[in-house]
Amino acid sequence: MSTSTTSDTAAEVRAAAIQRDPRLAGPPRTPGELAQAIWRRIRAGELGSWPVIIGLVVIAVVFQSLNDRFLSTENLYNLSLQIVASGAIATGIVLVLLLGEIDLSSGSVSGMTSAMLAVMTVRHDVPPALGLVAAIVLGAAVGALHGLIFARIGVPSFVVTLGGLLGWQGLQLWLLKPQGTINFPYDGLVAKIAHTNLDRVAGWLVAAVVVVAYVLAELLERRRRQAVALPARPVVSLAARVVVLTACVFGAVGILNAYAGVPIAVVIFVALVVGFDLILRKTRYGRSIFAVGGNIEAARRAGISVTGVRVSVFALSSTLAAVGGILFASRAYSVGQSSGGSDILLLAIAAAVIGGTSLFGGRGSTYSALLGSLVLGAIQSGMLLLSLDSSVRFMITAAVLVAAVVLDSLSRRGRRSSGRE
């Protein structure tokens, strides 16, 4: 580009930006057009969060009609606490799935790190705060080890983490010897994490801060885009987003406040989900995760350190597993031989996939960990209220998981036929 014509080209660009391809549908201006645009995207396989939201509504209606305690504030409060631990693990799983890989060790790592926390703080009187940090760092180290074996040596992630699944559970059993279970003091820091609620006023304040921050960020972005004549988000779509966000945040805080206040553990989980979503969408590191998940060769040629991304993502996954393990331990006041075992790993993976993160890599968001955990948690909670047998619970959970993956595969097909893949 010759420098003398820069100002001319800027003018040309503005003209070009205004001349849109007439075959393209314009941006929506009215709520009706917005609904049409959303429908077009769904038809094209860009399902986003819609299946989960519809699923949640169906679950709520069905279980509420079967048992009117399902939508009680007490049950919803318990549901919110019940999903935080597996939700944190699912957030880590989302990161790994974005790379197109899998982490089967998350459950075991959550159990092993919380066992280590218990051994350090209860048996050896390490200060709880130090113990928490050490457990999380241990998680990161374990994940980095998985990542190095996978990325440096080239062992498939499936095998490395399958080894982790067995090995870390073994270490957990060894650590917990001879009693097999270690209890946390009821008034200790570890137990308090899942048993403390925000003050009701503080809950409303947090909700208000979230909504105001979102509105400010959107308005700022809008102003900057208009200043350089780039197309900005249509007002109707912006307004719809703000209304939905306000309803969700204030609705959730309202329900939790109506019972006992917003649990700190829920705030931690939601902060993890939002924080990692911002990292994924707004930073170079997040972009490099999507690039490695989309096309490794392209990422490598673009100068992205594929090994670095892989190792760090596995480290993050195990770190989040450690956080999940701490939340589990805190809620149960104890760590036992079965902590982190049984179906915890499978439910975390299922939550990520049900929430809409693709198993095929490169597509998804951490919000799917939140939404998927809500769906699974709601089903579990509803079935427990109906006192269904665990045999039936397993089968129904399995059906939901398979349905979610079927939807993922079908929407992939929809994207192909609309030329989006």
Add this chain to the structure above:
Amino acid sequence: MELTSEPVLSLAGIGKRFGAVEALADASLEVYAGEVVAIVGDNGAGKSTLIKVIAGVNPADRGEIFWQGRPVSITRPHDATALGIATVYQDLALCDNIDVVGNLFLGHEMTRAGVLDEIAMERRATELLATLSVKIPSVRVPVAALSGGQRQSVAIARSLLGEPKVVLLDEPTAALGVAQTAQVLDLIERLRDRGLGVVLISHNLADVKAVADRVVVLRLGRNAGDFDMATATQEQIVQAITGASDNAVSRRQARAGRADMATTAGTEAGQ
């Protein structure tokens, strides 16, 4: 387009050996600003190896490389990029799940206080694509939604973000339809008009004829001819590629009674 007297990039006596195979024996190449040089040759002639030597992917074993007259060494891709050499490979290497802006800036994202500056990147992307007259539905669609020609255009545009002086294109029109090929050839002409040196590898002599100013023929790792496109004929180029006046193409012509062996034999060694 007026040529400067000194080539931007020149290679002399380049040799490259892969085990028992001597991929390049004594190859040379000169690229001037504002010209399109096509490298043609049969399969295994060393075209791709030469490109990889220039791009720093497979450094040369022997030979000298001059950049704007001064000797340089290119031992890794970063060296080539730092000099101002951009490469667009045949398999494009775009991420289907990322939008056009994201792909253009992949690995070189603009940030503002540590956060991706999507607005600055979108603006720069729109500007760049507009100056290249690249038509795509929106810079915010995932690359998966683009046609082959549009994807090639995005890949070429991506290489231009670093303000290179020389662009290497490896088979840019392979696997493209008629209209899409024309789109990419137009884009190549626009690169030349912007004063860039363009090195084009192609199997398709029609495309070469359409855009190249000069054709360098490689055969068995050596230069086998350097033709000015304005005066060279297709037979001359084919003879240089196959290395014999007696080849399948000329035999067909001889059977038709039109071949003139005596005049073409002399041009075999190049000009």
